[in-house]
Amino acid sequence: MSALVSSWSKNVHTVPENFVCSSEERPGDLAVPLCKGIPVVDLQQVDGHDRADSIKQIMIGSQDFGMFQVINHGLLKELMDDTMSLFKEFFDMPEEDKATYYSEDMSKSFRLYTGSFCHSVINHNYWKDSVRQDCHPLEDHIETWPEKPARYREVVGTYSVEVRKLGMRILDLICEGLGVDVGYFAGDLSKFQGMIVNHYPPCPNPSLVLGVRGHYDTNLLTLLQQDEYGLQILKDGQWFGVKHVPNAFVINIGSQLEIISNGKLTSIKHRAVTNSSVSRTSIVTLINPSEECIIEPAKALVSACNPLMFQAVQCKEYVDTCMPKARDPNGATLES
Numbered sequence: 204m205s206a207l208v209s210s211w212s213k214n215v216h217t218v219p220e221n222f223v224c225s226s227e228e229r230p231g232d233l234a235v236p237l238c239k240g241i242p243v244v245d246l247q248q249v250d251g252h253d254r255a256d257s258i259k260q261i262m263i264g265s266q267d268f269g270m271f272q273v274i275n276h277g278l279l280k281e282l283m284d285d286t287m288s289l290f291k292e293f294f295d296m297p298e299e300d301k302a303t304y305y306s307e308d309m310s311k312s313f314r315l316y317t318g319s320f321c322h323s324v325i326n327h328n329y330w331k332d333s334v335r336q337d338c339h340p341l342e343d344h345i346e347t348w349p350e351k352p353a354r355y356r357e358v359v360g361t362y363s364v365e366v367r368k369l370g371m372r373i374l375d376l377i378c379e380g381l382g383v384d385v386g387y388f389a390g391d392l393s394k395f396q397g398m399i400v401n402h403y404p405p406c407p408n409p410s411l412v413l414g415v416r417g418h419y420d421t422n423l424l425t426l427l428q429q430d431e432y433g434l435q436i437l438k439d440g441q442w443f444g445v446k447h448v449p450n451a452f453v454i455n456i457g458s459q460l461e462i463i464s465n466g467k468l469t470s471i472k473h474r475a476v477t478n479s480s481v482s483r484t485s486i487v488t489l490i491n492p493s494e495e496c497i498i499e500p501a502k503a504l505v506s507a508c509n510p511l512m513f514q515a516v517q518c519k520e521y522v523d524t525c526m527p528k529a530r531d532p533n534g535a536t537l538e539s
């Protein structure tokens with residue numbers, strides 16, 4: 204339990220040796236430039252005469268950067284703020300309360316864990332604690348969620364239902380942009396929804412550590428809410444920061460969406476850095492196909508001019524084989 208970074212990091216003034224990243228991986232002293240050109244799409248415009256332009260922006264983001272941000276997306280600011288405060292309260296709870304929820308059993312529907320990651324080829328510690336929970340359908344999972352703080356189930360339940368609606372709306376806009384039937388992702392392709400909440404306490408030397416190492420999201424679509432800057436992407440061999448836009452969601456294209464789009468959309472390598480003054484929290488909603496689902500390029504996107512780029516693979520097999528590689532610095536997620 205004392206393994207939680209949020210428990211011991213307040214008392215340290217230097218980074219413990221086992222948290223120092225290799226020289227290739229560590230962020231270093233130089234502040235990376237902010238990435239220019241990641242679209243910030245105003246979803247209020249989608250139902251007006253700017254619909255075509257908004258969809259174009261979504262496609263530019265999804266093709267060139269593997270991500271875009273959305274504002275005026277319909278989720279109430281109060282709900283977003285309330286959910287963020289609730290998770291901050293969760294990570295600030297006394298040790299004995301957090302101990303109840305701590306688990307290293309990956310199969311649990313709800314668990315609190317820390318950024319230590321042990322794998323046959325990599326053995327690392329990242330400067331974060333996380334909550335991981337299943338969210339959909341709500342009634343199947345809500346009983347496994349914490350009862351403390353007292354409003355946890357009510358607030359997070361409402362939030363996950365609303366974020367799902369937004370995710371499905373965005374998937375439909377992507378359908379329009381790609382030229383596949385609207386509703387293509389409804390049903391088994393979006394049956395699963397999970398949430399990871401990453402909490403990065405202030406770090407005495409952010410140049411030496413990472414909050415989350417560079418990785419690709421292997422799911423379908425990710426919706427990320429954050430309270431501070433800290434997300435970076437690897438583009439053309441260089442790390443760039445993603446501007447923190449208050450009240451926005453960052454939308455990440457997952458590798459499975461890259462496959463379904465027959466390579467028209469791209470997933471991008473990203474990581475999270477820490478800072479020395481304030482804690483940062485990111486609430487990450489993951490929309491995923493069901494395990495049995497076959498992931499393959501949509502028929503409408505394959506033609507003589509657009510040859511098949513990926514073979515069909517069952518979602519479970521894809522995640523089992525690619526998940527470790529997505530976390531490996533040399534892992535080739537989609538090539539396999």
Ligand SMILES: O=C(O)CCC(=O)C(=O)O
Pocket residue numbers: 399401415420427429433434473474475485487
């Ligand atoms: O905290 C962040 O900004 C990134 C988190 C992330 O990429 C993830 O949890 O997959």
Ligand SMILES: [Fe+2]
Pocket residue numbers: 418419420473
């Ligand atoms: Fe990610």
